[in-house]
Amino acid sequence: MLCSGKGTTVLTLYRAQCLGCCWKQGMTIRWRSSVTLFRAEGSESEDVKPFADIPGPKGPPYFGTYFQYKLGGININKMPETLKQWHKQYGGIVKETLLGHTIVHVFDPEAIRIIYANEDKWPRIEPMAQTTQMYREKSGMSPGLGNTNDEEWYRLRSAVQQLMMRPKGVAPLLPAVDPVALEFVAHLKHLRDHSNQVPDFATELGRWSLESSGKNCFDTRLGYLSGEGQREAVDMVEASHTVFDLTTQLGVSLPLHKYFSTPKWNQLTKAEDVLYKTLQKQLTAALERLREKMDSGKLGENEFLFLRYLMSREELSVNDVATLTLSLFTDGLPTTTPQLLFLLYLLASNPTVQDRAYHEVSSVAPHHPAPLTAQSVSNMTYIRACIKESVRMMSMVNEISRITKKDMALGGYHIPAGTPVHLNNPALYRHPDFFEQPDTFLPERWLRDWSGEKPNPFILLPFGHGPRMCAGETAVL
The missing domain is CATH 1.10.630.10 (Cytochrome P450)
Structure with a gap:
């Protein structure tokens, strides 16, 4: 079980110390009233087909x-x-x-x-x-937001929405990812070949995504762009691709993997293991750093914002914190990364649009690489x-x-x-x-x-x- 020892100790210690100084809670949401449009009561309506x-x-x-x-x-x-x-x-x-x-x-x-x-x-x-849901059930993990419904989903959603769904909640995370973006741009200049192309650009974008999300998740640079973590980053990018591809294939296959360890299921679980074990390693190290900071009284106001927020929510277990952190850490690989690739392609294919976008950035942030603000x-x-x-x-x-x-x-x-x-x-x-x-x-x-x-x-x-x-x-x- 992830961090069942040290993680629980740090979680309990932190919650005891953060009373009165955590994020304010209690966001009010007004839900739109529902409208009943059709109700079958024994027979079909004359103007509605069965x-x-x-x-x-x-x-x-x-x-x-x-x-x-x-x-x-x-x-x-x-x-x-x-x-x-x-x-x-x-x-x-x-x-x-x-x-x-x-x-x-x-x-x-x-x-x-x-x-x-x-x-x-x-x-x-x-x-x-469904394959990820099966893997998490067998691994004793929390299922996460995308695999739950009703009260269980609402419990998890309520815990994260104040941080992730409000501009004021996301804004403090921006200073952490801006330097990563600057390093990534410089990194690309060194990767260009003689024809000015960047080999395997999609993988490079995946490394950038992990380095950015990792900084917010664990409050440290993981070295995924140019440090010792490059191999780990590539392994995670490849594992994410494998999970995505095999999940798609198994979704239209006879569900034998639900009853037997089929070759595709074994391959998928190995890829899921790569993602999960990397999360275990990085989260355990981050919790240890957080504990040391707290013990020494040197925990800065803007340090470990994401983890501190999750850990301040009493309704979240250690397993919940782990799965939610895994989502923030890796969900960008099959989503944000390819979408950014598409965006860059479309900008390159439409120089007039690219020029206008460049001028907007230059006018809004003329002193960049000075810190980029939420405004x-x-x-x-x-x-x-x-x-x-x-x-x-x-x-x-x-x-x-x-x-x-x-x-x-x-x-x-x-x-x-x-x-x-x-x-x-x-x-x-x-x-x-x-x-x-x-x-x-x-x-x-x-x-x-x-x-x-x-x-x-x-x-x-x-x-x-x-x-x-x-x-x-x-x-x-």
């Missing part, structure tokens, strides 16, 4: 689309194209069955709005990664527009998951309570019905003074919406 009539790809009973994934009819690595095709072929509401599990794909912005409008304060989702970042409106537009052009996600908690009507079909739904917004990101010049990288469309048609607010929602919106949105944007 669930069985929802169109979608067909297949044998139980197996559904399984053989299409296995025989090449559906390429799991090109799922965005498949989803767009389903939307074009079947419409805004599409039903898919895979190995006895039926989900509803939602492509209609109004239906997406309805789903969010009907959420209570505990929205339910399917596990973000400076807030003033970079065009940069934020570039980030949003890069997500629209090249999204890293295919859907946001929800499980309906009441009967409702979506797109003219009855959706029973307890139905898994996938909100496939990204399939609409380049649809001409929703965006002007849909294939053009045009950050201006997200600015307040944009004179064109304003995008539908329920289309570009990469972090979700409502009570279950991703806790990392504020940190990213």
Whole structure:
């Protein structure tokens, strides 16, 4: 069990010492009232078609689309194209069955709005990664935010939202990552080859992501860019890729790994071990440094902000702290890192946009590399527009998951309570019905003074919406 000895001692010691000086708690959230749109009470409404009539790809009973994934009819690595095709072929509401599990794909912005409008304060989702959930259960870990529902999810979410979902909570973390970014830029200059290219740039971005998040998680530089930790960083990047790829493959395979140690499951657990054991090592060392600082009375006000915040929350166990720290430390590898790669590619491919972005940064932070402030970042409106537009052009996600908690009507079909739904917004990101010049990288469309048609607010929602919106949105944007 992670840090079951020293970790518990430091946790108890710290909580005893931090009474009266911890972060203030008690953020109030007002939840939107839900609206019952449809309730099946013995018979279908005359103007709402039954669930069985929802169109979608067909297949044998139980197996559904399984053989299409296995025989090449559906390429799991090109799922965005498949989803767009389903939307074009079947419409805004599409039903898919895979190995006895039926989900509803939602492509209609109004239906997406309805789903969010009907959420209570505990929205339910399917596990973000069932394989990760299995691994954590077998390893005695806390499941984490993405693999829990109801009271357990709310307990964890309440503990982190004041820090991660408020600009004032995220702002103190900025000074730690700014120097890492400066070092990374200098690092890239030395990596360029004779043709001015950076070999394996994606891995370099992964190392930057880990070094940045590691500084905030553990309040130390891990040496992932140019120090002794370079090999460890590369191992973690490769492990993250393995977990992502095998999770995707196992998601469309017969679930033999749930009952037997299959080769792919063994490979996946080895990769998960790399991530978890690195977290164990770094967190144990960080807790020891924190204990020494506290014992000597030399703990600075801005030191160990993330760990101190988590440890001040009495509702969190040591295992909870470990899993939440693991998420902040590594979640950027399959998300932030490739999205940044896409953004840089789009900027390089659109020099006019790149020039405007450069001039905004130069005007907002003219004295950089002087410390970058939260206010400076807030003033970079065009940069934020570039980030949003890069997500629209090249999204890293295919859907946001929800499980309906009441009967409702979506797109003219009855959706029973307890139905898994996938909100496939990204399939609409380049649809001409929703965006002007849909294939053009045009950050201006997200600015307040944009004179064109304003995008539908329920289309570009990469972090979700409502009570279950991703806790990392504020940190990213």
